[in-house]
Amino acid sequence: MTNSDLQKLRYPIGEYVLNPDPSADEIKKFIDTIESFPERLSKAVKDLNDEQLDTPYREGGWTIRQVVHHVADSHINGYCRFKFALTENTPAVKAYDETLWAELPEAKSAPIELSLPLLEALHKRWVVMLRAITPAGLKRKIYHSGNKTEMSVDELLGLYSWHSDHHLAHITETIKRMNW
Numbered sequence: 001m002t003n004s005d006l007q008k009l010r011y012p013i014g015e016y017v018l019n020p021d022p023s024a025d026e027i028k029k030f031i032d033t034i035e036s037f038p039e040r041l042s043k044a045v046k047d048l049n050d051e052q053l054d055t056p057y058r059e060g061g062w063t064i065r066q067v068v069h070h071v072a073d074s075h076i077n078g079y080c081r082f083k084f085a086l087t088e089n090t091p092a093v094k095a096y097d098e099t100l101w102a103e104l105p106e107a108k109s110a111p112i113e114l115s116l117p118l119l120e121a122l123h124k125r126w127v128v129m130l131r132a133i134t135p136a137g138l139k140r141k142i143y144h145s146g147n148k149t150e151m152s153v154d155e156l157l158g159l160y161s162w163h164s165d166h167h168l169a170h171i172t173e174t175i176k177r178m179n180w
Contacts, residue, residue, distance in 0.1 A: 001059075009058035012169035016162045022154050027138065030161035035127045037164040038120040041068065044171050045112060052180055053112060057170040062102055064171050069107040070098060071167050072115035072122075078160045079126050085142045085153050086133070095146025130157070 019026065045053070045068060053065040062070065077096065084091040101107060106114075138154040151159070 006058070009061070009173075011166070012173045013162070013165050016159060016166070018155060019158050020152075020155060022158055027154060027157060030157040031127060031130045033161040033164055034123060034130065034157075037168065038116065038123045041071070041119065041168055041171070042116050044168060044175065045116075048175075048180065052178070055174065055178065057174045061170075063108070064174060065109070065112055066102045066107050067167050067170055068112040069110065069115050070102050071164070072118050073101050073107070074098065074163060075119060075122055075126070075160065078156070078163075079122055079129075081142055081156060082126070082129060082153060085140045085156070086129075086137055090141045090143050090150065092143045092145050095144065 022030065045064065048064065053068075054063045056063050057067065073096075077093075081093050084093055133153060138157075139152050141150045141152050142156070143150050
């Protein structure tokens with residue numbers, strides 16, 4: 001497998017590119033992506049059996065099951081980051097080791113039916129918050145202690161929109177490649 005092939009498996013929609021000043025239309029698109037993600041994810045995995053769910057999306061990568069649980073973990077953290085940004089002045093948010101979280105027993109073996117409804121409820125609540133954010137609120141910031149950078153709410157929106165599509169593509173591209 002070439003480096004290009006591996007890169008395509010790791011980043012099926014391309015690597016995240018920061019947009020420091022998204023337009024109102026882009027903000028709406030980011031929110032729409034976050035809103036539709038749980039349904040799109042559920043639809044993608046609904047017919048997969050345990051053997052398929054335990055298939056890595058690439059050699060050395062997470063299984064589809066781990067990806068589903070990772071997205072739930074990540075988006076819970078994301079939701080909280082937005083709430084911190086909107087209620088505190090540039091709060092420091094803690095990083096977490098997503099690789100270690102994905103190795104915990106529930107991430108490796110729990111039914112995905114535990115994370116799918118969690119994502120559905122979380123995203124519904126998240127979108128209510130996102131649609132009410134003012135232009136000034138979009139410019140509020142967090143300080144990410146892991147990468148030691150500040151990010152604004154509108155930048156976080158772009159990141160979590162990309163993150164949703166990124167991991168959904170890991171799953172849908174695996175399904176295509178495996179002819180499931």
